[in-house]
Amino acid sequence: xxxxxxxxxxxxxxxxxxxxxxxxxxxxxxxxxxxxxxxxxxxxxxxxxxxxxxxxxxxxxxxxxxxxxxxxxxxxxxxxxxxxxxxxxxxxxxxxxxxxxxxxxxxxxxxxxxxxxxxxxxxxxxxxxxxxxxxxxxxxxxxxxxxxxxxxxxxxxxxxxxxxxxxxxxxxxxxxxxxxxxxxxxxxxxxxxxxxxxxxxxxxxxxxxxxxxxxxxxxxxxxxxxxxxxxxxxxxxxxxxxxxxxxxxxxxxxxxxxxxxxxxxxxxxxxxxxxxxxxxxxxxxxxxxxxx
Ligand SMILES: [Zn+2]
Numbered sequence: 243x244x245x246x247x248x249x250x251x252x253x254x255x256x257x258x259x260x261x262x263x264x265x266x267x268x269x270x271x272x273x274x275x276x277x278x279x280x281x282x283x284x285x286x287x288x289x290x291x292x293x294x295x296x297x298x299x300x301x302x303x304x305x306x307x308x309x310x311x312x313x314x315x316x317x318x319x320x321x322x323x324x325x326x327x328x329x330x331x332x333x334x335x336x337x338x339x340x341x342x343x344x345x346x347x348x349x350x351x352x353x354x355x356x357x358x359x360x361x362x363x364x365x366x367x368x369x370x371x372x373x374x375x376x377x378x379x380x381x382x383x384x385x386x387x388x389x390x391x392x393x394x395x396x397x398x399x400x401x402x403x404x405x406x407x408x409x410x411x412x413x414x415x416x417x418x419x420x421x422x423x424x425x426x427x428x429x430x431x432x433x434x435x436x437x438x439x440x441x442x443x444x445x446x447x448x449x450x451x452x453x454x455x456x457x458x459x460x461x462x463x464x465x466x467x468x469x470x471x472x473x474x475x476x477x478x479x480x481x482x483x484x485x486x487x488x489x490x491x492x493x494x495x496x497x498x499x500x501x502x503x504x505x506x507x508x509x510x511x512x513x514x515x516x517x518x519x520x521x522x523x524x525x526x527x528x529x530x531x532x533x534x
Contacts, residue, residue, distance in 0.1 A: 243518065243519060243520040243521075244518035244519075249519055249520060249523075252519060252520065252523045253519075253520040253522050253523060255523075256520060256522035256525065256526045256532070257522050259526050259531055259532075260525060264526075264529070264531040265525050265526055265528075265529040265531050268499070268529035268530065268531060269301050269302075269303065269529060272303060272323075272325070272326070272499070273301075273302055273303070273323055273324040274323065275320070275321040275323040275324075276321065276501070277321070277500065277501055278306070278311070278321070278325050278326065278327060278499060278500040278501075279298075279303065279325070279326035279327070279499050279500075279513070279528060279529070280326070280327050280329075280493075280498075280499055280500045280510065280511055280512045281326060281327070281328045281329070281513055281514075281515055281527075281528055282328070282329045282330060282470075282493070282495070282512040282513070282515070283328075283330055283331075283514065283516070283517070284330060284331050284332055284334060284517070285332075285334040285336055285337070285517060286340070286515070286517045287336065287517070288339045288340050288343040290517060291328075291340060292347075293521055294515060294521065294524055294528070295328075295347075295349065297521060297525065298326060298528070302324050303324050303326050304324060304325060304326070305325070305326050305328060305349060305350055306322070306326070306327050306350065307327075307350035307352070307426075307428060308327065308329070308350075308428045308430065308468055308491065309428065310350075311327055311500075311510075312468075312490050312491055314502055315490075315502060315505075315507050316490070318502075320502075321501070321502050326528075327352075327500075328350075328351055328352075329351070329352045329353070329354060329512065330351065330352070330353045330354065331354045331432055331470055331472075332355070332356050332412070332432060333353055333355040333356055333359070333360050333412050333413045333418075333432070334411060334412065334413070335411060335412055335413055335414075337353055337413055338417050340353075341353070341417070341421055341424075341427045344426045344427055345421075345424060345426050345427065348425075348426060349426060350426050350428070351426065351427055351428070352427075352428040352429065352430055352468065353427065353428075353429055353430070354429070354430040354432035354468070354470035355412075355413070355418065355429055355430070355431060355432055355458065356412070356432045356433060356434070356435065356436040356454070356472070357431070357433075357434050357453065357454045357457040357458065358434045358435050359410070359411055359412035360412040360413050360414065360415060361415060361457065363409075363410040363412075364403070364408055364409075364410065364411070365408030365409075365410075365411045366411055366412070366436060367395075367399045367436060368384045368387070369408050370402040370403055370406050370408060371383070371384050371399075371402065372384065373408060374402050374405070377406070379402075379405070381402070388438050388473060388475075389441075390441065391441055392437050392438065392441045392442040392443070392446060393446075395437070395441070396435075396437075415461055418462065419461050419462070422461065422462040422463055428466075428468070429458060429461075429462060429466055429468075430458075430466055430468030430469055430470060430491075430493075431454035431455050431457075431458050431466060431468070431469050431470075432454065432469070432470050432472055433450040433453075433454050433472050434449075434450050434453040434454045434457070436472040436473075437450055437472060438472065438473050438475045439451075439471060439472065439475055439476055439477075439480050440475050440476065440480070441475075444479065447479065447480065447483065451480075451487070455487065465488075467489045467490035467491065468489070468491050468492075468493075469484055469489050469491070469492040469493070470492070470493040471492060471494055471495075473495075474495025474496070476492075476494065476509075480492075481508045481509070484508060485508065489508075490507065491507050491510060492507070492509065493510045493512050494509050494511055494512065495514060496509070496511040496512070497511065497512070497514065497527075497530050497532070497533055498511035498513070498530055499511065499513075499530055513527050513528060513529075513530045513532075514527060515527050
């Protein structure tokens with residue numbers, strides 16, 4: 243845990259929640275077959291992920307791959323007991339350690355890739371905004387940019403990229419190719435540039451989804467029918483396009499567990515776990531009790 247006021251206060255709140263028994267209640271419901279824990283993260287270290295996995299295993303939770311979840315939803319299977327799925331978003335370069343770690347541990351993970359920073363290097367778009375702020379340039383915060391129409395946001399980022407250089411933040415294509423036959427590491431797409439899809443016009447939205455879909459097919463050698471909405475932002479329009487192009491599962495950032503009979507395969511909820519926070523806070527996050 244990174245020691246700062248926010249994390250210490252959050253740790254104390256989390257401890258109180260754990261003592262109240264709410265997270266444990268969710269774990270028991272999972273072991274009962276009432277729900278599947280659905281967790282995602284971004285750029286977590288293998289050490290921190292391992293700490294979380296060890297805690298979950300100790301509680302009697304084991305892990306399913308995205309292919310297994312797809313089969314369960316597709317075939318209308320009964321809820322399994324004590325299962326969780328872990329996914330990661332964006333394709334950060336540190337994920338290479340997680341990929342080797344998952345192979346070694348025989349642990350299933352799915353990484354949703356934003357393909358342009360992987361293909362062409364440089365940073366994710368919001369990193370340019372953050373760096374500009376650090377450099378003392380006059381910019382608004384990332385959330386403000388997310389609210390712009392996509393073409394406006396793109397223009398603003400192009401201007402920032404003229405002033406700021408960021409080294410590669412994403413994985414390299416060969417890292418994905420070398421895991422394309424893995425039994426433990428799976429991939430899904432997360433658009434080409436990570437736009438806020440509802441802020442794109444229809445052509446651009448479809449282009450962003452399809453470009454990443456085709457690039458992944460090139461890298462992996464097969465079609466990958468899994469998708470995660472960038473920023474968790476989507477609407478009916480995005481769902482329809484994914485269905486049209488024969489995607490099977492799409493993941494949101496709504497912080498709930500999965501229930502096979504109730505969960506829409508195109509609106510799969512996920513609870514976010516964070517880097518640099520306490521295990522206690524992440525325990526509350528895993529169980530979806532952090533926000534309640
Ligand atoms: Zn993302």
